[in-house]
Every structure is written in C-alpha cells, then in structure tokens.
Amino acid sequence: MTDAATTDAAPPANGPLTTADGRPLKSALARAERMRRVKAMLLVLPLLLFIGITFLSPIALMLFRSVDNPIVADNMPRTIAALEAWDDHGELPDEAAFAALTADLAEARRNRTIGRLATRLNYETGGLRSTVTRTGRRAQRLKAPFKEALIGLDGDWANPETWATIKRLGKRITGVNYLAAVDRRYDVDGNVVPQPEVRRIYIGNFIQTLWMSVIVTIACLALGFPVAYLLSILPLRYSNVLMILVLLPFWTSLLVRTTSWIVLLQTEGIINDILVWSGIISDDGRIQLIFNAEGTVIAMTHILLPFMILPLYSVMKTIPPIYMRAAASLGASRHYAFRRVYLPNTLPGIGAGCLLVFILAIGYYITPALVGGQDGMMISNFIAYHMQRSLNWGLAAALGAILLFGVLILYWVYSKLVGIERLKLG
C-alpha cells in the first residue's frame, strides 16, 4: 500500500467509502462475505451430495414406489385402452375388451411377465391369481367370440368387479397402496370402503405400534428419571463409575442385548427359573414372557433406556442445587420444592429423552422381529414382511411412507423444542 495507491483510491469528499483498490467498501465486504459463505458451502457440499445420492434419493424412490403402479398398465395396454370407454354399472364390457384381454394375456405369458401381473391383481382381489394364470395358459388357443370363451374358461370374467379392478389398476399413479395401508379399498363402483373384517390389520397395527412405543417411553422415563437424578447429585467420582452401567449397554451390540433377553425371558429361561426356585410360581406354571408384546416392551425398554438417561442427566447436571435450598429456606417442603422448582427445570431433558426414545421405538424392527412373535409385531415387521415375503413392494412403500411421515413430524417437533444442534451422544 504505497502513498500513490492510497491517494488514487481516496474517495471524493462526499462519496462512499472505498477499499484500497478503489471499489466501494460495501460491495467489497459483501464479496468477502459471499466468498466465505461459498467456502463454507464447499466444505459441506461433498457430504450433502453423498447423503443426497445414497440416502435421500432412495427414500424419494421409495415414496415414488408407493404410488407407482406400472405392472398392469405395462402388461395389459390393449385391455386398458378397450376399457377406456366402459364405465361399469354392473354390466360386462363388450367383445373388444375380451379380445384385447386374450391378446394381452397371451403376450404376457410369452414375455413371462404373467406371474407378476397375476400377483398384482391378486393383492387387490383374492383369487385372481389362478384366474389370470389359467387364462394365460389357454389364451393362445382361444377363438372368437372371446366373451363366451373366456367366461366358459373362468367364471371370474363374468364378474364386472374383475373388470373394474383391472381398469382401476391400469392407472400408473395410484393411491391404492395407501388405501390398503389404512385398511380401505375400492368397491365395484369405485367408492372407498373398509376392507372386509378379516383383512383389516394395518390400522390395528399402527395403533399397537404407537401404544407399545408410548409404554416403552413411559417405562424409560419412570426408570430413567431416578437414575439420572442420582447420577446428577452424586460426586463425580461415584457418578463416573455408575455411568459405566448406563454406557455399557449403550455401546453393546443390539443383537447381543436382544439375545440376552431371549435367554432371560424364555420359558426355560433364567427369570422363570428364579421364579420357580423361589416358589412364586410352580414348575408347570411357567410364565410365557417371550414371543409376545410384553417381552418386546421389556427388551425395548432395556435397549432404549440409555437414550432417556443421557439427555435427562445432562439437563439435571445444569440445575444448580441452590434452587432447591432456596425453595426449602422459603418454607417449601421437599415434595413441594421438587414439584414446583426441580421438575419444571428438568422439562427440557424430559422432552428430549421422551421424543428420542419414542422416535427410536416407533420404527424398531430387530427386537420385535426376534422377541415379538405374533402379538408383538410392529409396523416395521409388516414392512419387512411385504418387502421380503409377500413381495408387495407398493404396500411396503406406502406403510413405510406413513411411518416416515410420523417420524418426520416428531423430528420436526424435536428440532423446534430441543434443537438438532443439541443432539448429543455419549
């Protein structure tokens, strides 16, 4: 910065301030700020892209799968076109539709896609799988008039409902998976009606999942609160030792902890042995503690308890003991001081712990799958079932989307109440 440079850049007496190289100070500052922002962004960018590609795009794909319905539209293009004009009022479509169906099924059989088509139709109306595969086998040899031929082959083709199902599933974007996920379906006239009683499982299971998560959360709070309080008032050298008892389960593999609960809870297991030995129950009267909802709740409470104790502890640690003494010196009983002074101060910890435990509990899969049996099923188990066994991926995606939506709302509440930045570990 020579003298010449400064005099060159010297501002006119009433003009804006400029930097050494003559640019207005304001814009130079803005530029420097922008550069810093860009630099910060550049540091974050690699991870943001990575998470975007390997995590967010799969989730988006799953959400798309929940409304995507290509199988029928791809495999029955002629039938869908022929059914365009047909609106079902308890009547069968015309001969053209029957001919189109025969041609479509024959082609689907040649392309070996008929199995998937039959399965997709079967999700919607039970029994259609065999109808479609049987018709597909003979479609090549059928002769006009196709209406009589098809109806002669299988009575389902004489049912307008079958045709309504095909027409409805012919739409590429569909809400049927979401309807199925809340135990609803379309009837013949296209109205939304509840599923027949025996097929209503998901609403009940959503309620069961919520209910079990609530119980686990309450149990964690009830067990975690006294322990967190004790840890927060003990001198550091004792509380550090006791903290190990909380942190060790926290760091131990989930499968190890689930295994140990199986060992403990089974009918020939240690808890039953102790009960028999102490004479509380007889040897024939061993209690069924595993493969039901109770066993799942016990194991999940154990697994999630550290997630309650740690945030509670970190909040309680910051409450000065002087508050309670002040309340006592003003004449409050210990009970009253606890209720009116201490408890309100712990609310942030209670909120954080409960939300964390609830969010984790609601999407739990491993423990209910291993300990839960039939009664202890949670919604995650149904998602896994439809992903791996029934292969009804659309329904699995819809159930997943509903669960995801619930968790995201809770996550949002958590970020508002607690703040994501305050999420601490260990």
Place this chain on the structure above:
Amino acid sequence: MLKPPAHASPLERIWHYAFIAICAGVFLFLIAPLIVIIPLSFNSLPYFTFTEEMLALERDAFSMRWYEDLWSREIWRQSMVNSLFIAVCSTVLATALGTVAALGLSRPHMPFRAFIMGLLISPMIVPLIITAAGIFFFYARIGLTGTYLGIILAHTALGTPFVVITVTATLIGFDHSMTRAAAMCGADPARVFFKIVMPLILPGVIAGALFAFVTSFDEVVVVLFVASVEQQTIPRQMWAGIREEISPTILAVATLLIVFSVAVMTTIEVLRRRSERLRGVTPA
C-alpha cells in the same frame, strides 16, 4: 449420599431408602442381562440356563467348547472378516466426509445451517427399516445389491451423522482467531488444518469414527435387505442363528462383542476427558 440427612423425618428416611433401592434395581436391570450372558457362554452343555453343576462351581460344568466351535466354523470367520472390512471402509469414508462437513457447518458464515444440519442428521433419525427398503429399491435399479460397495456406501451414509455431531460438538467454542493467527504467520490452509485445527478436533473425530464403526459393525437391517450370502456379517449371522438354530455359540460371540464394547466405551471416555482438558473446559 447413601445416608439420609440427619434431620430427615422418618417418612423422608423411608423415601430416601426407597429411592436408593429403585436406582439399584434400575442399574441391575441395565447391566444384569449383559453379565448373565458371560458365564453362560462357558456352559459345557448346550443349555441357555445355569445348570446345577454350574451353580455349584464344578469344574466340568464349564468349558470353552462354544468358543472352539466358533473358531472352527468357516462361516463365522468369514463373517468376522466381512464385518471388519465393511466397517473399516465405511468408517474411513464417513469420517472424512463428516469431518469436512462439520468444519463447514461450524463456520460462522454457513448459510441455511439448521436446514442442512437437519438433512445431514436424517440418516440417524429415519427408521432403519425405511432406509433399508429405500436402499433396496435404489440398488435394485442400479445393480448394487449383493455387492460390498453397496453395503459400504449404505453404512457410510448411516455413520456420517455421528461424525458430524461429535466433530461439531468439539468445534463449539473453537477460537477462529487461532487459524487466522496461523495464516498470518504464513501457514498455508493445509498446514493450518493439520497443525492447528486437527489436534483440537481430533478427540471428536476419533469419537465420531468409533460411532461410525460401531454403527456399521452392528448394523443388520440394511444387510438383511441388500446383501447376498457372500457379504454375511456377524450381526446377520447372529440374526440367522437366533432365528434358526439357536446354539450357545451365539453366547460366545455375544461375550466377545461385550468385551469389544467395553474397549470402545473406555476409549470414548478417555477421549472425552482429553478433549475437555485440551479445550480448557473443566469437568462439571
């Protein structure tokens, strides 16, 4: 602390001892299930419960047979190698990506900080079953199912939130004038990073790396959905063992994993104290 104050009324005394008893019960609930597994893994008989001989501490009642069984079985050895390989790869990736991102997030000029933080943490919040289902659809489309790369990438995504959180935590209260001072003394950005920033955030980085490692090492849902038999990992082998032919070999694995988690926990605790000392934060 274990004694009630001298001036306590009888009711307060009862309440105090009840409180101690409740806490003892909860600690027992937390730790007993882990402790119980250890002696059972030395059972010489294929039972999951203490035999009378074991309770009488007879020598024959204990044996190493389940550990020998574990060692002799190819599938467990292979799972061990796979688990370690996948966990190490995804830890390295997650730590590198997460640390750099945390440095950016902690800069005072970071725009949309809360929103981006929310996105980066989301793999930790979204239930694993949903992540697994999404990744399954995604990998089926791009042909990554049944590959090591696929699992490593998925585990990396699951591990990064922990690195971001722990490193951001060590950067709270980070004095940015130190980096500026180093720069003024003529250090280039790389030198500033390795000489000034890195030593200070190292405890957070290692803690985050350990979290990422344990996350990958313990993860089973994604593996169940997208791995083939070739990528069998320890948790998946345990899962299969519990579901199909439950044998005390599982208890031997569990015991080894408990020993492993004691090591992890100790490391984290040592690091936490070191970090507090370095940053001049006195323990409360």
